[in-house]
Amino acid sequence: MNQYYYSKEKKTFFHSSVHAKEQMTADAIEISDEQHEKLLSAINKGCIVFDDLTISEPKPSEFHKWDGEKWIEDIESKKTYITNKNEELKNSLLNEVNQNIQMIKRLVKYNFATDDEKERLESLEIYSIQLSRLDTSIEDMEIPTKP
Known part of the structure; x- marks a missing residue:
């Protein structure tokens, strides 16, 4: 069965049909198809994915930076x-x-x-x-x- 994995360290996805276990980072965790869709959508909207797989609010503009807690305008x-x-x-x-x-x-x-x-x-x-x-x-x- 094909499975998605998410690397918190690299902020990237792996898929078992494309990547062998050796190609994945050690921190890659298995995620469901639903989680993959949710996280990918959030990333595409400019959100930050946290270690616990929760997500931030979308980046308000291209002039905002994440300060570790919230978006601040640069x-x-x-x-x-x-x-x-x-x-x-x-x-x-x-x-x-x-x-x-x-x-x-x-x-x-x-x-x-x-x-x-x-x-x-x-x-x-x-x-x-x-x-x-x-x-x-x-x-x-x-x-x-x-x-």
Whole structure:
């Protein structure tokens, strides 16, 4: 008969149809199909499986860590993530506006620019300055309106 086993040390499952006893860790304990389903589901939801096979509440967010008793928010990790994402957005917007600025500057340089394009150049340059001054550490960073 096929049987599931759970290793507390390795936090992994073994199945007798796939793993020989020698391949399993010494701490692997036999569990029922029902326990396997419950534990696997809990792990996939971000829960911690304890030594007595009870489970924690699901991890509230990717910015939480288990402190041995409860989930705590890792503020630094969250700040770093927010700053990095905002920097990516800011740089992407700056690259886009700078490409537009360069094209219009060429039009101006060679006297091909219309009055509307000259006005657009000024508004794009102001927009790029506003973008460059964004504080990317703010979670709800306010992005200026694109001209």
